Amino acid sequence: MNVAIEARGLQKAYGTGETLVRALDGASLAVERAKFTAIMGPSGSGKSTLMHVLAGLDTADAGQVLLGDVDITALSERNRTLLRRERIGFVFQSFNLVPSLTAAENIALPLALAGRKPDAAWLRELAAVLGIEHRLTHRPAELSGGQQQRVAVARALLARPAVVFADEPTGNLDSRRGDELLGLLRRAAHDFGQTIVMVTHDPSAAAHVDRVAFLVDGRVVDELADPTVGAVVATLASLEAPALGKGA
Numbered sequence: 001m002n003v004a005i006e007a008r009g010l011q012k013a014y015g016t017g018e019t020l021v022r023a024l025d026g027a028s029l030a031v032e033r034a035k036f037t038a039i040m041g042p043s044g045s046g047k048s049t050l051m052h053v054l055a056g057l058d059t060a061d062a063g064q065v066l067l068g069d070v071d072i073t074a075l076s077e078r079n080r081t082l083l084r085r086e087r088i089g090f091v092f093q094s095f096n097l098v099p100s101l102t103a104a105e106n107i108a109l110p111l112a113l114a115g116r117k118p119d120a121a122w123l124r125e126l127a128a129v130l131g132i133e134h135r136l137t138h139r140p141a142e143l144s145g146g147q148q149q150r151v152a153v154a155r156a157l158l159a160r161p162a163v164v165f166a167d168e169p170t171g172n173l174d175s176r177r178g179d180e181l182l183g184l185l186r187r188a189a190h191d192f193g194q195t196i197v198m199v200t201h202d203p204s205a206a207a208h209v210d211r212v213a214f215l216v217d218g219r220v221v222d223e224l225a226d227p228t229v230g231a232v233v234a235t236l237a238s239l240e241a242p243a244l245g246k247g248a
């Protein structure tokens, strides 16, 4: 497997004593390069924490994250920030758009901050696929939630970062727009060689990916390659009722 990013034995706890929560408890995962991977699991299983640690936005208490050859857990915060800016893109649930900038300016902002010029043809193609080509001169307040989400997706993909992390990217979209977005993320992986990692609760969204990793209690406990909706639903059900699954 050609691994783009790998978590090894990640541990992360919040709180102390009786309030201690082990958000990550030995989480290990190898994410294949140029593939579309989903992270699923019950609420509170550590999905967001794992994604934030993989992306270098947060640190673990123990364990390693390897981005290519670089152990990002060993970097200073400044070097981790620089690496993140160069190699990683994000689509968050809260879109983090700058209110005073137009959609087009928001999309180009990460590149502008890095002193690079956007690829105008790629920006036009992204805007067309995302259905925001007539909204590029609008400010975020003049866009619907779904349109803001698509602006955030275009912003994450424009610089063609090596790895893109997306937290519930279809959460605010109707099913047609959601399917189009998942198709675009899949294309970013297969046609453009980007590594895409998505957290989702939605089995039909997970059916668009190459591989699903399932988290329970802060650990990856199962994986599915080329998942179908039925296989994802069945795996989630077995994870959420483990005692029943074991016939106990």
Ligand SMILES: Nc1ncnc2c1ncn2[C@@H]1O[C@H](COP(=O)(O)OP(=O)(O)OP(=O)(O)O)[C@@H](O)[C@H]1O
Residues within 6 Å of the ligand: 014, 015, 021, 022, 023, 041, 042, 043, 044, 045, 046, 047, 048, 049, 050
């Ligand atoms: N900042 C924090 N302080 C204290 N506990 C936290 C913090 N962030 C997360 N947790 C706890 O860590 C555990 C894992 O949280 P996380 O958000 O990673 O789960 P998740 O699988 O993404 O959940 P969901 O599907 O509900 O979004 C949960 O029990 C959560 O309450």
